[in-house]
Amino acid sequence: MHSDDFELFSPGHLLALALVLAALAVTLWAARRVESERQKKRGAAILAFGLLGLEVVATVRKQILAGFDPMLSIPLHLCDLAFLAMFGALLTRRRFLYEFAYFFGFGGAFFALLTPNLDDPLTDFFSIRYFISHSGVCLSMIYLTIAFGLRPTWRSVPRMFVAGNLYMVLASAVNGLAGTNFGYLSHKPAVPTLLDHLGPWPYYLIWYEVIALVVLPVLYLPFYFYDRVRLSQVEARPDSCG
Numbered sequence: 001m002h003s004d005d006f007e008l009f010s011p012g013h014l015l016a017l018a019l020v021l022a023a024l025a026v027t028l029w030a031a032r033r034v035e036s037e038r039q040k041k042r043g044a045a046i047l048a049f050g051l052l053g054l055e056v057v058a059t060v061r062k063q064i065l066a067g068f069d070p071m072l073s074i075p076l077h078l079c080d081l082a083f084l085a086m087f088g089a090l091l092t093r094r095r096f097l098y099e100f101a102y103f104f105g106f107g108g109a110f111f112a113l114l115t116p117n118l119d120d121p122l123t124d125f126f127s128i129r130y131f132i133s134h135s136g137v138c139l140s141m142i143y144l145t146i147a148f149g150l151r152p153t154w155r156s157v158p159r160m161f162v163a164g165n166l167y168m169v170l171a172s173a174v175n176g177l178a179g180t181n182f183g184y185l186s187h188k189p190a191v192p193t194l195l196d197h198l199g200p201w202p203y204y205l206i207w208y209e210v211i212a213l214v215v216l217p218v219l220y221l222p223f224y225f226y227d228r229v230r231l232s233q234v235e236a237r238p239d240s241c242g
Contacts, residue, residue, distance in 0.1 A: 044143065076171055089101050
C-alpha cells in the first residue's frame with residue numbers, strides 16, 4: 001500500500017469519524033432548538049441542496065477525469081437511490097422516502113463511514129466528499145426525525161425488505177443489459193470491503209438477504225425501545241390510573 005492510500009482505522013480515519021460524531025451532536029442539538037415550521041423547512045432545504053450541490057460537483061468532476069462512465073452517471077447504486085430519497089424527504093417529508101432513506105441511507109452510510117470503499121488518500125477531494133456525503137445522510141435523517149417527528153414503524157421493516165429486493169431485481173436487470181455492477185450484484189468492488197468476508201459471487205448475494213433480515217429490525221429497535229420507555233413513563237404517572 002502506498003503511504004498516501006487510505007488505511008482503515010488509521011489516525012486520519014479515526015479523526016474523520018470523530019468529526020462526524022461531532023457534527024451529529026451539533027445537528028441533534030440544533031434540531032431540538034428549532035421551533036417554527038419555517039425555520040425547520042429552511043434547515044431541511046439547506047441540507048438538501050447543500051448535499052445535492054456537492055454530489056453534482058463530484059459527478060461532473062468524475063466525468064471530466066474519467067470520461068463518460070454509466071457507473072458514475074446513473075444513480076442506481078443503493079446509496080444513490082437512498083440519497084435521492086433523502087433529498088426528497090427533506091423537501092416533502094413523505095413517509096416512504098423517509099423510510100427508504102433511513103433504512104438504506106442511514107444504515108448504509110453508517111457502515112460506509114466505518115469501512116469506507118476508498119482507494120484515495122483522505123486529503124483527496126473524492127475522499128472528503130465521501131465522508132461529507134455519507135455523514136450528511138446521517139445528519140439529514142437525525143434532523144428529519146427530531147425536527148419533524150418523522151420515524152419508522154414496525155410496518156416499515158417488511159415494507160423496506162420488499163423495496164430492497166425490488167431494487168436488486170431492477171439493478172440486476174440493468175447490470176445484465178449494460179454490463180454495469182450496480183449494487184455490486186455482478187461482482188465485488190475492487191477495493192477491500194465487508195463483502196470480502198461473505199464468500200464468492202453469487203453466494204454473497206444470499207448474505208444480502210440475511211443481513212437485511214437482521215439489520216432492518218435492528219435499525220428499528222431504537223424507536224421500539226423509545227416507545228416502550230415512553231409507555232412505561234405514562235403508566236407510572238399517578239393520574240394514569242384514573
